[in-house]
Amino acid sequence: MISRFSKAFLLIIFALFVIGSIALLHPPSRSYMDPWTGDFFGEGGVEKDLHVNQKPPSPPAKQDQSVHGGVIMAKLGNATAKAELGRATWKLLHTITLRYPESPTQDERDALNNYFHIFSRVYPCGECAAEFQKLLKKYPPQTSSRKAAALWLCYVHNQVNARLLKPEFDCANLDSTYDCGCGDSPVNSTPKSKQNSDPMDLELDPTRDRDTGVGMIRGGR
Template sequence: MISRFGKSLALIILAMLVLTMIALVHPPSRSYIDPWTGQLFGEGGVEQMLQSQVCNNHPKIGGVKGGVIMGKLGNETAKAALGRATWKLLHTTTLRYPEHPTPDERLALSSYFHLSSRLYPCGECAAEFQQLLQKYPPQTASRRSASLWLCAVHNEVNKRLQKPEFDCAHLSDEYDCGCGDEPTTTKVNTKTAGGSDSVNLEADTSKDDLTGVDMIRGGR
């Protein structure tokens, strides 16, 4: 007959086996309670609350989706002047855009283009720009990809207006960004390209350097 000690030992061993099986099926949480403050840390605890606060402090930019806000611009002279000034602004923006942008900077540039397509003072022009953004989403992985993307989009507009296309490899000849000691000359000597800080728009543009996505081409 099994003694009382033997029964107790058997129950302890059985309980340990049950607990082991439960632990294998449901691994223990990495959270813990601070014995001094009583706060829960780890999974679902204070860290999650702090992460939520960080996300709330940096919300996504609103207003990027929606239709054109402005009406038709009937004055052709004003429309042409506005177009030249806007292309100057947009091309200069991409030529001064960081070589290695952060995710926040990439979101900012993409949102900027989409907001511009809604708020552009020429309503019919804005509608066309929205169609182009839908067909050719902004490429923001680097200064080169953003500059070439915008040049290709500009050439799409030039085709419709029956204007000459830009040579996208020599953008800075047309749009001087005034970068001073940060050169963005787009024509690179192949013998000295390795030591240049300038963006090489003559390099292979078939794919985006960062994402590997096929890039649209424009100009020569």
């Protein structure tokens, strides 16, 4: 007869065999229960299943949409504020183009081009911005060199002056009129003229001498 010890030993061996067989057929897995829904999360934990169930993040807006979008600002009804803003803005834009590199890289060209288009969206005068966007479509920014950028902006400036029935500005005097005092190379060699008034005041006639009223010879033609 088999002793009690032998029976217990055989029973333990059999139990271990059964447990081992189950382990081979069904490998252990970690599962987690959601206490609110009762759902189980499988191997990898809650984070993995939540990541799988989440919607993919929205792709960022394309650069073309943000650069070439519509006007953002509303109409500016204050005529005095509009005129002051215009004078300051033209001074900023002309100074930018007059400080632009002589031989820009492609990255620098893209930066200036994008700047003008973004500027046309966020300019505080909505109706002015809309007009500027029309000019950008008709006359795309020229960014190949400092001279090209400066003369392009001067041409666009004169298009605005013509629409507002203001006198045409002499593009040959850009470097003297908008000299920032930075000591950089000028666009042309025109000597700086004596000016006691604000050169950004577009109400003045730049084609005539401020003191005598005598018509000045137009250059660059």
